[in-house]
Amino acid sequence: MAGAALASQLWSLLDEMAENEPQAYRRFQRQQRAEAERLCAPPEPHLCLRARPTGVVGKPLFINVCGWKRVPAPKAPTDPTPVSAGPLEEVTGEGDLYSIIDIAYNPDVLQRGEENPEKMEHLIHLTLKFVEERCNLILADLYTVESFKLKGSLETMQQRLKGRRMPTPHLSQNTKKELTLDQLLHTMEAEDCSNVPVLLKDENVTHSKVHLIEEISSTEMPEKLSTPVYEMITVKDTNKKPLKFELKIELPKLSCVSECDLQISKDDIIIEVPEKYKLQLDLPELVDEETTTAVFNKGKRVLFITVPVAKPDP
Numbered sequence: 001m002a003g004a005a006l007a008s009q010l011w012s013l014l015d016e017m018a019e020n021e022p023q024a025y026r027r028f029q030r031q032q033r034a035e036a037e038r039l040c041a042p043p044e045p046h047l048c049l050r051a052r053p054t055g056v057v058g059k060p061l062f063i064n065v066c067g068w069k070r071v072p073a074p075k076a077p078t079d080p081t082p083v084s085a086g087p088l089e090e091v092t093g094e095g096d097l098y099s100i101i102d103i104a105y106n107p108d109v110l111q112r113g114e115e116n117p118e119k120m121e122h123l124i125h126l127t128l129k130f131v132e133e134r135c136n137l138i139l140a141d142l143y144t145v146e147s148f149k150l151k152g153s154l155e156t157m158q159q160r161l162k163g164r165r166m167p168t169p170h171l172s173q174n175t176k177k178e179l180t181l182d183q184l185l186h187t188m189e190a191e192d193c194s195n196v197p198v199l200l201k202d203e204n205v206t207h208s209k210v211h212l213i214e215e216i217s218s219t220e221m222p223e224k225l226s227t228p229v230y231e232m233i234t235v236k237d238t239n240k241k242p243l244k245f246e247l248k249i250e251l252p253k254l255s256c257v258s259e260c261d262l263q264i265s266k267d268d269i270i271i272e273v274p275e276k277y278k279l280q281l282d283l284p285e286l287v288d289e290e291t292t293t294a295v296f297n298k299g300k301r302v303l304f305i306t307v308p309v310a311k312p313d314p
Contacts, residue, residue, distance in 0.1 A: 041068070041069040041070065042068075042158050043066040043067065043068035043070075043102070043104050043157065043158055043161045043162075044066060044067050044068070044107075045064060045065075045066050045149040045150035045154065045157065046065050046066055046067050046110050046149060047065050047145055047146075047149055048062055048063065048064055048065070048145070048146040048148055048149055048150055048151050049062070049063040049065060049124065049127070049128070049143050049144070049145060049146070050062055050063075050143060050144040050145075050146055051063060051128060051131075051139045051140065051143045051144075052139065052140045052142070053099075053137045053138065053139055053140070054138045054139065054140055054263070055138070055261055055262040055263040055264065059097050059098055059099065059257075060098050060099075061098065061099045061100070061101070061131075061137070061139070062098055062099070062100045062101075062146075062151035062152075063100075063101055063102075063103055063127060063128075063131060064100065064101070064102045064103065064150055064151055064152070064157055065103050065104075065105070065110070065124075065127060066102060066103065066104040066105075066157065066161065067104070067105060067106070067107035067110045068084060068104035068105070068106070068107070068161065069106065069107060070084070070104075071083065071084045071104050071105055071106045072106060073106035073108045073109055074109070081105065081109060081123075081126065082105070082106065083103060083104065083105055083127075083130060084103075084104040084105075084161060085101065085102065085103050085104070085130070085131075085134060085161075086101060086102035086103075086157075086160035086161045086163060087101070087160060087163065088100075088101045088134075088135045088258060089101070089160070090256055090257065090258045091152070098151075099258050100151055100152060101131060101135065102157050102160050102161050103127055103130070103131070104161055105123070109123065110123075124143070124145075128143065135258075136261070136274055137261075138261075225272070225273075225275070225276065225277055225278040226276070226277055226278075227277070227278065227279055228249050228250055228251055228271070228277045228279055229249075229250040230247060230248060230249040230250070230279060230281075231247070231248045232245055232246070232247045232248075232281070233245070233246045233247075233248075234284070242284070242285050242309050243308070243309055244306055244307060244308045244309055245283060245285075245287070245306075245307045245309070246304070246305075246306055246307075247269070247281075247303075247304070247305040247306075247307065248302060248303075248304055249271060249279065249302065249303045249304075249305070250301065250302055251273065251276075251277060251301050251302065251303055252301045253273070253276045253277070253301075254273055254276065254277075254296075254301055254303075257296040257298070257303075259273050259274065259276075260272075260273050260296070260303065261273070261274075262294060262303075262305075264287070264289040264292050264307065265289060266286045266287060266289060266310065267282065267283050267286055267287070268280060268281060268282050268283055269281045269283065269305070269307070271303070283307065285309045285310070286309070286310045287307045287308060287309055287310055288307075288308045288309070288310045288311070289307075291308050292305065292306065292307045292308070293305070293306045294306075
């Protein structure tokens with residue numbers, strides 16, 4: 001009912017403008033057509049980055065960097081850069097295991113990056129930092145610009161970026177008759193607005209430092225993280241010297257392995273799932289973190305980690 005009332009009031013105001021101010025009405029029509037083309041234009045792939053979260057063995061993260069006219073361009077070079085992002089998803093199938101996220105900028109921002117390699121490198125740096133903040137990840141310093149522009153299908157990427165919608169604003173009976181034409185258009189546009197951009201802001205462009213605004217859902221204190229149930233077995237050789245440690249960790253609250261942050265050093269293991277679990281284990285022997293493997297059984301919600309003992313220096 002609210003939508004029908006808004007539409008009726010909008011048409012009444014347009015009829016009045018067409019009759020009394022025909023030039024203003026034609027100018028308004030041109031502006032609305034241009035705005036409709038901008039809002040309806042789908043996101044288009046521009047380049048694909050391959051990064052690797054630290055502590056996650058064998059699973060890369062693909063970042064689809066896209067151009068989307070719906071995302072506004074910064075008004076000045078020193079202004080924050082608006083960015084729109086889809087959800088982080090884990091993809092499995094055909095022996096492939098990876099995570100993927102879609103990031104969209106205004107096409108003009110990407111075009112300036114194509115014309116200036118330093119600006120593109122800086123934009124990629126901002127993108128990686130934004131993904132770290134948004135997804136609670138720590139990415140390795142090295143990344144790769146893939147030869148293809150898009151990981152996955154075009155339709156799926158566009159659906160992910162367009163996925164979220166804003167709630168319809170509530171209008172009281174006292175305010176409906178007092179809205180201007182501009183206010184009505186702004187209100188109706190808000191009903192169809194998805195994935196409102198946030199801002200990336202540099203504190204210091206020269207050093208590429210990033211300051212991001214973090215949105216939190218409530219002011220409540222976070223719950224204390226629980227320690228998961230685990231079992232560690234030491235596998236020994238014929239001389240009873242330790243060869244490796246096999247760790248089994250039960251994570252029944254874990255819905256997706258991408259939520260889990262696994263950090264392994266030479267003498268300890270840290271496993272953390274934001275707002276759910278935290279486990280820190282001191283290892284009885286120095287280990288080889290580079291050859292450590294981890295497998296998550298999604299059905300049983302159990303993480304298996306195999307940690308080889310480091311070989312002594314010759």
